[in-house]
Amino acid sequence: MAKTSAVTMKKHYTKRDCKGLLYLIPWLVGFAVLQLYPFITSLVYSFSDYTMGGSLNFTGLDNYIKLFTRDRDFWNSLKVTLLFGLYVVPGKVILALLVAMFLNRNIRGIGIVRTLYYIPSLFGGSVAIALLWRLMFMDGGIINSMAAAIGLPEASFLGDTHYALPTICLLEIWQFGSSMVMLLAALKIVPKELYEAAEIDGGGRWVKFWHITIPQISPILFFSILNQTIQELQNFTSPYTITDGGPLKSTNVLGILLYKQGFSYFKMGYASAISWIEFIVILIFTLLLFGTSKFWVHYADET
Amino acid sequence: MKKKLAAAVMAASLMAAMLAGCGSSSSTEGASASAADTAATSAPAEAAATSGDGGSESASLRFAWWGGDERNAATQQVIQQFMDAHPGVTIEGEPGSSDGYHDKLATQLTSGTAADIVQIDPETMPTFVKSGDYFVDLKTTSIDMSDFDQNYIGEQINGNYDGKQLGLPTGIAGPSILVNKTAADKFGVDLTKEGITWDDWIEAGKTVQSQDPETYLFCVNKEYIVNLFVLPMAKQYAGSIFDSDGKLVLTQDDLTKVFQYVKELYDNGVVAPASYQSSYVGDDIQSDANWIAGKYVAAPCYISTMDVMMAGYPDGDYVAGTLPSIENAKDGGFASNTPQLLVITNTCSNIDVAAEFLDYFFNDSTAQETLGTTRSIPPTSSARKICADKGIIKQVVMDSVDIEVAVNGTPNDGITSSDEAKTILYDAVEGIGYGQETPEDAAADVISQFQDLATK
Known part of the structure; x- marks a missing residue:
């Protein structure tokens, strides 16, 4: 959408234009085959009862009607997915900001400390780390053993419907590195003069943070929140590997529902419908965020 | 404004990347369907070309x-x-x-x-x-x-x-009950007697619990409870779950009885609490920390997995347990395959x-x-002879094969063995295990979902 509006139509194409297009071809081919084609096919499938290896019969809106009215897991999965986003996105961004502010200083060895904090993000989405998380938090795992050693009661982190989702969210929040690096870069370019001016006017630390730091880094903050929202609403690996959606479906995010319908029951049409609902949910949140951005995101060239 | 535009473009590309994530599977799959056809x-x-030489x-x-x-x-x-x-x-x-x-x-x-x-x-x-x-x-x-x-x-x-x-x-292969004789003798329970009943298992579980609340009779999870308790027992009541035409045979009454038994398993501590079991999903039963520590009396498992279970706790002295039945059973329940x-x-x-x-x-x-x-x-008979001669097959495994073949039963029908039907049962057992559903509600729920599968 944004792209078409930026391009003005021309009557004649110069050689230079064609050359530009030539350079774009690899990307265009990749986009068409790897993104546009699946995008359209999944939409087509979502109106059919296509099963893997079976034939394709169009069933109109049946999949969507079934999802909204008869699927016993859909509303729960939608709720779990939204909760997942609600826990992880603020948690991750706030933690990233706090750590970024802590690391935004010039002391010896700060480079090493920054690297250390970034390491968890390098494992992002890996199955190994999710398995490790499961081993740490399961009944009789290291967390429970440590709690028992210092006299705390043991908890069934992954076996209790109330704790399982927050425990998985912790893993996601722990991988705050990429947001942190961006926020750190943003903090570094906040002009020092602004702080000095505030100090002269007698502004305290809180005032400086709230009226200088936040507005100055708001574009990056906005980008982080947007990025994380899109990412976390489609999370699959951690809940699938750690709890397989259980206990009692308390971590059964839309991604798992989609995966099971598509790859365990081979119902590709139905799975495509779920993926489109997921897409629309993410679209709504993205648009909402964009809608609010004009109230709090501050761009230097707009003043 | 320029930056806003840049942000919009960035967001658009992120969304596109996300869609690729959602849809790529269906694309490979769509493209591949034709490949499979040609292949x-x-x-x-x-x-035809290669045959002959x-x-x-x-x-x-x-x-x-x-x-x-x-x-x-x-x-x-x-x-x-x-x-x-x-x-x-x-x-x-x-x-x-x-x-x-x-x-x-x-x-x-x-x-x-x-x-x-x-x-x-x-x-x-x-x-x-x-x-x-x-x-x-x-x-x-x-x-x-x-x-x-x-x-x-x-x-x-x-x-x-x-x-x-x-x-x-x-x-x-087929179901078998791997009994740690040392533990069974310590608690005074006998899981190897002829003509054992399902209720004998509950009583044995109670006996174990009364002596040591930390120890459970059976090392299982919800998947094993479905495959080794629910399905065999349901088949003993009903003969089969679905018939060969895909019609549902199992009645709600029979399934209620089966689920009441499942509730008894949990309530009497015959099996570990559902929240404990949830750490070991699917086939992961051999990594149960308490099995490795030798804290269970027996493991309902398969003839093919007995060696793995024994390796998990090598200090046990293992014997083959017998398989239970209801009175006037319509089917052995424990199919070999x-x-x-x-x-x-x-x-x-x-x-x-x-x-x-x-x-x-x-x-x-x-x-x-x-x-x-x-x-x-x-x-093959020839391979079995070689294994027996070389002593590769352990006595407990040979005994289990004999017990299993004598009981036998109808294998799971196509619908019951599908992931979808199994998941419905796993969810029901989990609901009962967590005390979230009564056996009656769970049975009604499963039957209505099974009817959906049957009419397809």
Whole structure:
């Protein structure tokens, strides 16, 4: 959408234009085959009862009607997915900001400390780390053993419907590195003069943070929140590997529902419908965020 | 404004990337369906071309299976033996984990990229057979099947689909009860007596709990409760869950009784609490920390997994437990079947050599000895004799086979063995285990969902 509006139509194409297009071809081919084609096919499938290896019969809106009215897991999965986003996105961004502010200083060895904090993000989405998380938090795992050693009661982190989702969210929040690096870069370019001016006017630390730091880094903050929202609403690996959606479906995010319908029951049409609902949910949140951005995101060239 | 635009473009590209994530699977799959079609049509032609020239061909094949270290090593060794005897033939082993194996295989079959020789779970096989023409009828190949029990390989669960032998069973397996005699004697419970009943198990569980609240009689999770308690008991009541026409046979009353039994298992501490079990999903039962610590009395498992369970706690003194029944049972409930099937896919580049390899795999005495019991009790009488002579098969396993074969029962029908039906039961057992659902509600719920599956 944004792209078409930026391009003005021309009557004649110069050689230079064609050359530009030539350079774009690899990307265009990749986009068409790897993104546009699946995008359209999944939409087509979502109106059919296509099963893997079976034939394709169009069933109109049946999949969507079934999802909204008869699927016993859909509303729960939608709720779990939204909760997942609600826990992880603020948690991750706030933690990233706090750590970024802590690391935004010039002391010896700060480079090493920054690297250390970034390491968890390098494992992002890996199955190994999710398995490790499961081993740490399961009944009789290291967390429970440590709690028992210092006299705390043991908890069934992954076996209790109330704790399982927050425990998985912790893993996601722990991988705050990429947001942190961006926020750190943003903090570094906040002009020092602004702080000095505030100090002269007698502004305290809180005032400086709230009226200088936040507005100055708001574009990056906005980008982080947007990025994380899109990412976390489609999370699959951690809940699938750690709890397989259980206990009692308390971590059964839309991604798992989609995966099971598509790859365990081979119902590709139905799975495509779920993926489109997921897409629309993410679209709504993205648009909402964009809608609010004009109230709090501050761009230097707009003043 | 410029920055806003840049942000919008960035967001748009992120969304696009996300969509690619959502949709890429269906694309590979859409593109591949046609590939599978062409592969399927070209395969017979190829087979015709290669048939006739026996002897030393040159071929390069792939053999995919899942399994533990022991099975992997033995299989690789047999592949090497075959390649040594057949210069020019290369067989590449592709061992994997059972986790996600069949999801991957489904994609490979539709895209025509599956290995030439593939190990398949017999309960997943019907889904594949129904969804496409992927497998070679082994009766049309040179494999000698005379050493198999003909009734055994004639059953659908063991690879025979409408007279076509689409797969060969790798062994004989079925439910078994692995009892740690030391623990059973300590608590004074007997799980090996003739004519044991389901209620005897509850009583034994209570006896154990009354002496040690930390110890449970059975090491199981919700998946094992479904497969080794719910389904056998339901079959004893109803004969089968669905009939061959796909009609639901099991009644709500019978299922309620079964689920009441499940509730008793949890309420009386015969099995560990549901929240504890949730850490060990699916086949992961052998990593239960309490089993490894020797804290259970027995493990309901399969003949094919007894060795793995025993390896988990090697200090136990193991005996075979007996299998329970209700009065006037309509079915034994505990079906014996093969733990895996071996098939040749239609996309195989050289079906003759693949068949020659399977013939070697099943019938050659060196191969039989090398493979031992790494795929359960061997399916051929000659291999069983070799294993017994060499002492490869443990006494407890032999005893379990005898108990199992004597009880026997109808294998799971196509609908019951599907992932979808199993998941419905797993969810119900989980609900009962967590005390979230009463047995009555759970049964009503399952029956209504099963009726949806039946009418399809």
